[in-house]
């Protein structure tokens with residue numbers, strides 16, 4: 001045995017020993033989670049117990065990120081703990097998560113990033129179907145896209161909140177990388193058609209105009225559907241993400257072709273109950289004001305007066321004649337905070353209608 005082999009042998013023995021310790025500790029943690037489930041059930045016999053605690057998960061992940069000693073990055077360590085917590089929660093109660101499908105979409109990637117892989121993920125064909133699945137109780141939570149840094153708001157999601165009783169329970173951001181991909185059998189063929197979702201075409205417009213000018217672009221219902229078609233049809237390619245490429249065994253012709261290097265989509269987690277404060281939260285509301293001069297000023301003034309940061313304000317057309325404008329507003333803070341309740345009661349005095357969509361932890365991962 002040479003020096004290298006001897007040294008590698010020692011290090012691998014050490015890794016085996018550490019792995020055993022990690023396994024014992026993870027098992028201990030899983031037993032604690034099982035005990036937590038027993039305590040929750042005993043305290044609420046016969047009731048619908050909420051095993052998933054978004055505020056607690058955000059606190060755990062923040063603590064891990066902040067106290068991580070390295071050499072792994074804080075993000076990487078939090079990702080590992082995300083999966084451990086996901087497996088612990090599945091022991092308490094397997095969670096059903098509805099998302100805008102089909103399998104292989106960026107929304108599924110966002111759902112797994114937020115909840116970890118130990119959930120039952122339920123693909124649905126449309127944003128309103130995700131809302132319905134959660135409203136009916138068939139799924140515990142849902143995941144829907146709400147805004148993209150290149151293309152702006154996903155209005156369909158915003159409009160759903162006007163009529164839905166669901167609450168926003170969390171948010172997750174995903175860096176979106178688009179790739180041009182083909183079936184390995186079609187690799188050397190000329191591409192005459194590219195399939196993708198309309199949002200992805202929009203996010204890759206300049207790249208396409210420069211590198212695939214004149215090739216037919218066909219819009220389909222999702223990136224995963226684009227990948228499925230490219231896998232079957234000779235002479236075609238798809239623009240989609242890593243998950244779809246893997247699912248349909250496609251090969252990349254060009255990677256990360258999005259026009260903006262920071263292309264990011266924000267997704268919302270929707271559920272049936274309100275989330276207690278986690279210590280670093282955001283809130284969302286829908287407000288309709290009377291159609292009179294100074295209405296927007298009246299709406300925004302309480303935020304300034306009480307020192308609350310707005311993170312987004314969007315105007316949407318009213319669904320009925322009585323609503324002149326509907327504003328969708330995100331701001332920092334939780335409804336349990338004194339400042340937030342002051343702002344909301346001041347807005348309530350002036351507004352035609354104020355709908356609290358929920359307070360939820362600012363995305364950690």
Ligand SMILES: O=C(O)C(=O)C[C@]1(C(=O)O)C=C[C@@H](O)C=C1
Nearest residue numbers: 033036052053056057085088089
């Ligand atoms: O603290 C709880 O209430 C738990 O159920 C434990 C635990 C965890 O594994 O840390 C699991 C699931 C919850 O979503 C939050 C935390």
